[in-house]
Amino acid sequence: MRTATIARNTNETQIELSLNLDDYSKIQIDTGIGFFNHMLDAFARHGRFGLVVKAKGDLDVDPNHTTEDVGIGT
Template sequence: MSRTATIERKTKETEIKVTVDLDGSGQFDIKTGIGFLDHMLEQLARHSLMDITLQAKGDLHVDFHHTVEDTGIALGQAVAAALGERKGITRFADVHLAMDEALTRV
């Protein structure tokens, strides 16, 4: 069973297309026009071993918030769709992970 999904989201302010493969190898092709957001999403792909392809166009001349918000919505919808019936999902977990120069705890 393939756990992949593609979501396209278009609003007055943004146009987002995201594809995820939950059983990938951490590959990514992410272009939002926001360097730090790209970096964080790349880290998500790399450390989760989820493949993410994401293209976002937004009204960056106004500010970043529409692009950030709609990217998060589309990515969340893609992950939810890829999970399907959610069989075999463990409900609780935690992890400590060194990311760049910070120690993260989730």
Template sequence: MAERKARVERNTLETQISVEINLDGTGKSSFDTGVPFLEHMMEQISRHGLIDLTIVSKGDLHIDDHHTVEDVGITLGQAFKQAV
């Protein structure tokens, strides 16, 4: 069976996002987004889905967390698509 893993990066004017995913993982996770609730929700997906997930982002949080949350979602979706 092929490995169901992916690494995706997204760079925009507002954010730089990196996502690593292993769909056949154990539920371990690591996050550095600067948005605590986003990290909490991603941890729940990882833990309960037994998906290894690492997300690192740098964004314009001094304005608000909208761009970071949106771009993490886009990048995570791309990583899921690649991994399947």
């Protein structure tokens, strides 16, 4: 199977991300940013790949750190 799992921890964020290119039955997105969750979900569903994202970030400051670090992980 073509899979990858990444954990990224910085001063601003903690990201856990799993990608599965062969099985798109599992898509779970939790970034704390509603629209970003929606876009990642749509990206995985239309791309037909599995994606699990658990992200915690300093959303009280800015959602930018979370979106950047999820993008780097992906």
